[in-house]
Amino acid sequence: MNTAAAGAPPCAPPDFNPRKPKLTLPMLACDTHAHILGPIARYAYSPARVYTPPDCLLTDYQKMLATLGVARAVLVQPSVYGTDNTVMLDAMGAAGSVFRGVAVVDDAIADTELARLNAAGVRGVRVNIVDVKDRKPGTLPMAELTALAKRVAPMGWHMEFLMHCDEFPDMDRTFADFPVDIVLGHLGYMKTDRGVNDPGFQALLRLMKAGKAWIKFTGPYRITTQAMPHADTNAFAHALVAANAQRVLWGSDWPHVMVKSAMPNDGDLCDLLSAWIPDAATREQVLVRNPTQLYGF
Numbered sequence: 001m002n003t004a005a006a007g008a009p010p011c012a013p014p015d016f017n018p019r020k021p022k023l024t025l026p027m028l029a030c031d032t033h034a035h036i037l038g039p040i041a042r043y044a045y046s047p048a049r050v051y052t053p054p055d056c057l058l059t060d061y062q063k064m065l066a067t068l069g070v071a072r073a074v075l076v077q078p079s080v081y082g083t084d085n086t087v088m089l090d091a092m093g094a095a096g097s098v099f100r101g102v103a104v105v106d107d108a109i110a111d112t113e114l115a116r117l118n119a120a121g122v123r124g125v126r127v128n129i130v131d132v133k134d135r136k137p138g139t140l141p142m143a144e145l146t147a148l149a150k151r152v153a154p155m156g157w158h159m160e161f162l163m164h165c166d167e168f169p170d171m172d173r174t175f176a177d178f179p180v181d182i183v184l185g186h187l188g189y190m191k192t193d194r195g196v197n198d199p200g201f202q203a204l205l206r207l208m209k210a211g212k213a214w215i216k217f218t219g220p221y222r223i224t225t226q227a228m229p230h231a232d233t234n235a236f237a238h239a240l241v242a243a244n245a246q247r248v249l250w251g252s253d254w255p256h257v258m259v260k261s262a263m264p265n266d267g268d269l270c271d272l273l274s275a276w277i278p279d280a281a282t283r284e285q286v287l288v289r290n291p292t293q294l295y296g297f
Contacts, residue, residue, distance in 0.1 A: 019267030033251025169199035237276035
């Protein structure tokens, strides 16, 4: 059994009893951000991980989706497995054509392996800029990122970044000619007390207006300074929708790894959509049409 490593503390499990949301989601709604973890007795975690999660299995996740009324999903490779995408791919295979994936790969990955991932339903690569040792804030390895982007572009993939938008006030210029679209999570992953006029957030809005970036409405508990319903996130959501509603996605961020505050219930998190996107037609755009386009459902 693979147990917690030194420096990789255990993190709390999600609420395995999701409540049915008050909001009725449209048919073919898609959760674009979730992780499958374990079983720990079968799949080894990376020794370089920074946390040790409990088992959060495909069956647990599918129960949550059914309770919320979500028909499709995108699994994102979690950092605890490094570049070993086996758990994600096994879950995608078991779930079938209603699932897609975003993988983490090594720069030296073979073209044949990229083709295998594509055939399995992977539609993008994830790059973690936050948990990088000795990285200077506000810097990106653009030469390496561009080289990888050029390799995945022919397959129609995107590049998803875990990054804080407030570190990059020139983001719109940095990615203006990038070979693929980029995707950012957590409404830009910037603490709300910095305000919507923060230069990095404004650069993100410009990149969205140009049709080069997508944003995921995920993990409000990672950016808020307030308790549920995290009302301080609403202004950010409204600004992002106004910038380009055709580039907005939604995700549960299940199983909410490394949440330091009270563990949220997924039904309550789903209901935040009512405040973030009050218009039903726009919610349908965000929950159905946008993920259909980006992930090729």
